[in-house]
Amino acid sequence: xxxxxxxRDPGHAxxxxxxxxxGTGERDLSRPPGEEVLRAIVEASGEGVVLCGIDGVxxxxxxxxxxxxxxxxxxxxxxxxSAASLFEGEHPDGESRESDHGRRRIxxxxxxxxxxxxxxxxxxxxxxxxxTDALLAERRRAxxxxxxxxxxxxxxxxxxxxxxxxxxxxxxxxxxAMVVLPPSGRRHAGWLRLTSTDRSLQxxxxxxxxxxxxxxLAEALAxxxxxxxxxxxxxxxxxxxxxxxxxxxxxxxxxxxxxNGVPAGALVLARHEDGPPFDEDAETLVRIFAAxxxxxxxxxxxxxxxxxxxxxxxxxxxxxxxxxxxxAELAGSLRAARQAGLIGGDFYDVYLPEPGxxxxxxxxxxxxxxxxxxxxxxxxxxxxIRHCLRTLLLLEERPEHLVALLNRSLxxxxxxxxxxxxxxxxxxxxxxxxxxxxxxxxxxxxPLILRLDGTVQECVAHGPMLGAFxxxxxxxxxxxxxxxxxxxxxxxxITEAFGGPTGREMYxxxxxxxxxxxxxxxxxxxxxxxxxxxxxxxxGGDVQDDRALLAVQARPSR
Numbered sequence: 001x002x003x004x005x006x007x008r009d010p011g012h013a014x015x016x017x018x019x020x021x022x023g024t025g026e027r028d029l030s031r032p033p034g035e036e037v038l039r040a041i042v043e044a045s046g047e048g049v050v051l052c053g054i055d056g057v058x059x060x061x062x063x064x065x066x067x068x069x070x071x072x073x074x075x076x077x078x079x080x081x082s083a084a085s086l087f088e089g090e091h092p093d094g095e096s097r098e099s100d101h102g103r104r105r106i107x108x109x110x111x112x113x114x115x116x117x118x119x120x121x122x123x124x125x126x127x128x129x130x131x132t133d134a135l136l137a138e139r140r141r142a143x144x145x146x147x148x149x150x151x152x153x154x155x156x157x158x159x160x161x162x163x164x165x166x167x168x169x170x171x172x173x174x175x176x177a178m179v180v181l182p183p184s185g186r187r188h189a190g191w192l193r194l195t196s197t198d199r200s201l202q203x204x205x206x207x208x209x210x211x212x213x214x215x216x217l218a219e220a221l222a223x224x225x226x227x228x229x230x231x232x233x234x235x236x237x238x239x240x241x242x243x244x245x246x247x248x249x250x251x252x253x254x255x256x257x258x259x260n261g262v263p264a265g266a267l268v269l270a271r272h273e274d275g276p277p278f279d280e281d282a283e284t285l286v287r288i289f290a291a292x293x294x295x296x297x298x299x300x301x302x303x304x305x306x307x308x309x310x311x312x313x314x315x316x317x318x319x320x321x322x323x324x325x326x327x328a329e330l331a332g333s334l335r336a337a338r339q340a341g342l343i344g345g346d347f348y349d350v351y352l353p354e355p356g357x358x359x360x361x362x363x364x365x366x367x368x369x370x371x372x373x374x375x376x377x378x379x380x381x382x383x384x385i386r387h388c389l390r391t392l393l394l395l396e397e398r399p400e401h402l403v404a405l406l407n408r409s410l411x412x413x414x415x416x417x418x419x420x421x422x423x424x425x426x427x428x429x430x431x432x433x434x435x436x437x438x439x440x441x442x443x444x445x446x447p448l449i450l451r452l453d454g455t456v457q458e459c460v461a462h463g464p465m466l467g468a469f470x471x472x473x474x475x476x477x478x479x480x481x482x483x484x485x486x487x488x489x490x491x492x493x494i495t496e497a498f499g500g501p502t503g504r505e506m507y508x509x510x511x512x513x514x515x516x517x518x519x520x521x522x523x524x525x526x527x528x529x530x531x532x533x534x535x536x537x538x539x540g541g542d543v544q545d546d547r548a549l550l551a552v553q554a555r556p557s558r
Contacts, residue, residue, distance in 0.1 A: 048122030105129040152296035165293040171196035174269035216254035220266035229278035257294030264294040345378030346546035368489035369422030399424035399440035410467030435554040454520035481554040493545035524553035
């Protein structure tokens with residue numbers, strides 16, 4: 001009895017089928033692999049594989065390819081059916097390209113095998129593409145918000161901020177954008193509008209009652225949370241909301257612009273009918289953008305309100321226009337150490353007394369002073385002194401008595417450091433075109449007198465600083481100005497300015513006297529301008545203290 005036939009090598013059948021075994025155990029590399037091996041290799045691939053003949057007919061495909069493109073059938077041409085778009089067009093061998101097929105994103109690569117076969121490799125990159133698209137979209141949103149923050153913070157003008165907001169919103173967020181500003185009063189609200197096709201700014205006003213015609217707008221202006229876009233019917237929008245050339249709005253979104261405690265307005269966005277709706281991501285982005293736009297508009301509105309208030313308050317602290325006087329000409333210059341505020345502790349003023357019961361008016365009074373400190377606080381004290389003088393002139397005209405009353409007022413002031421120096425001069429006409437100047441000096445540099453021959457004299461009047469002592473013991477003086485002669489009032493910011501060639505040298509009274517002497521014969525306005533220029537040049541741009549000049553010239557003879 002013979003035994004069972006000997007067992008063959010388990011891999012022998014596969015080897016023989018593949019044409020690699022000649023029966024002697026040697027490999028025959030000249031024979032091509034069989035179909036079973038090819039199918040096993042194709043199925044083992046991590047990609048979808050479609051094998052075609054030279055005529056383009058499908059010879060073989062694996063299960064991965066059949067899942068991605070069920071329309072591909074063995075025995076049929078590859079470029080037929082709904083999957084043909086994956087394989088059409090110029091496609092260099094070995095290079096990949098991506099194509100959408102149904103809900104999939106498929107990466108396709110073609111390889112050539114010999115003269116008779118081509119293989120197409122398919123990989124489903126839908127998930128990878130979705131991640132990449134999401135990353136790119138998030139990057140675009142981040143770049144948009146960064147650019148929005150940069151541009152919105154570049155201005156403190158409310159209208160300019162609103163315009164920037166709609167310029168940013170179109171076309172990134174919508175096809176049309178409108179910012180409705182908070183109502184000014186109770187009647188109208190201003191708006192600015194821009195579309196992606198027409199970049200010309202459109203502006204107008206809408207009655208507050210008409211804002212209720214736009215779904216969600218009245219609520220947004222009141223600061224209520226935004227209503228989701230899907231709840232807003234774009235068919236209800238009134239004709240004034242969108243320009244005629246925009247067409248029919250298909251999607252609408254209304255978002256409040258949060259401000260500093262109060263709403264800064266509302267942002268209205270619209271998209272065309274064929275455009276994408278406002279999904280949750282878009283609405284989130286719009287809310288973030290609206291918060292930044294609202295903060296910018298609110299800051300600009302607050303700044304404008306404060307600027308208007310400051311302008312009103314400071315207008316009474318600025319030096320007044322100098323009036324024309326009979327027999328005398330005036331010129332003045334005031335430079336604050338803090339030029340941004342234009343106001344400081346130096347001041348000058350001219351008072352023209354009202355006519356009395358007899359019809360005659362008193363002498364004009366000129367004053368130049370310097371209060372303790374700089375900036376707004378000093379300017380307030382200076383304004384207080386100017387108003388006190390105006391009130392006191394109703395009761396008293398003599399300069400030395402006015403100074404004593406001012407001293408009592410400053411001594412009783414609750415404001416700390418209410419100290420000041422000043423010069424008062426009462427001007428009266430004298431025979432021969434002369435002008436008599438009766439001076440009272442309180443702790444201030446004495447005025448300088450420029451005579452016709454170019455000599456400079458210093459007035460002998462003197463007295464203590466105001467607000468420092470209970471009694472103001474003054475030594476008044478009178479000065480007679482011939483036609484063309486000048487009495488110069490100045491503050492210590494002129495003489496105590498450090499600068500010059502070394503930047504550390506004080507200007508001093510002697511240099512001022514020499515500069516004044518060089519102005520002999522000049523009109524009074526040119527004289528003040530010249531002295532101001534010399535002082536500025538000495539400082540070399542380093543403004544250290546307030547500087548004031550006031551010149552009184554007896555009108556020159558014609």
